[in-house]
Amino acid sequence: MLKIIISALLFSLSCASYAALTVVADFGGESTAPLFEAITPPDDENSSPVQVVPLESAVFPVVSSRLHPGAVISRPLSxxxxxxxxxxxxxxQSVHWLAQQRATLKSLNATGLVVNVASADRLEKLxxxxxxxxxxxxxxDDLAVRLQLDTYPVLITDSGLSQ
Structure with missing residues (x-):
């Protein structure tokens, strides 16, 4: 008897899941289509293609007002x-330092942040x-504040910073 009751209950629940949805309220409103026009490609074949600027090119010039070339006093970090x-x-000064430290930087698999560079061409030369x-x-600038640093070039590792 219990099996019959459970079967009937499961059957009624499964039938309820196929019932039509009931709209509680539809207040109308305005279409959101105009909001997406700026990112939707035009349908017109005669329209000019949008010029895409690579993201990296859009960041130049890179200027870090809190950092400048100079001597760095080595100190431990944790x-x-x-x-x-x-x-x-x-x-x-940075180019010269890079030439001197290149082997060490490669052995550490270090990543470089170029914090002052005028253009993509200058970055490419570097x-x-x-x-x-x-x-x-x-x-x-944020890193300079956090590490109390005002000069570069500098190597930062888990145990300290040095030039």
Whole structure:
């Protein structure tokens, strides 16, 4: 008897899931289509194609107002798990430092942040000097505040910073 009651209950629940939805309220409103026109490709074949600017090109010039080339005093840090990172600009001192430190930076698999660079062309020239190291254009102001740093080039590891 209990099996029959449970079967009937399950059958009635399964039938209820196929019932039509009931609209509680439809207040109308305005279409959202105009909001998406800016990102929808035009249907007209005669329209001019949109010029796409690569994201990296859109960031230039990169200027970090809190950082400038200069001497860095080495000091210990405790940053467990920190991936080696180096900061530089496209100035002559940074280029010279990069040439001197390239083997060390490669052995650490360090990533470079280029915190002052005028253009994509200047970044590309710096990348040629880097010989395969990853160099990313980025503002260094937040990092400068957090690490109480005002000069570069500098190598930052989990145990300290040095030039």
């Amino acid at each position: 940053l467990p798990g920190m991936t080696p990172l180096f900061i530089l600009g496209d100035d002559p 990348r040629q000097h880097a010989d395969g190291l990853t160099l990313l254009p980025a503002s260094g």
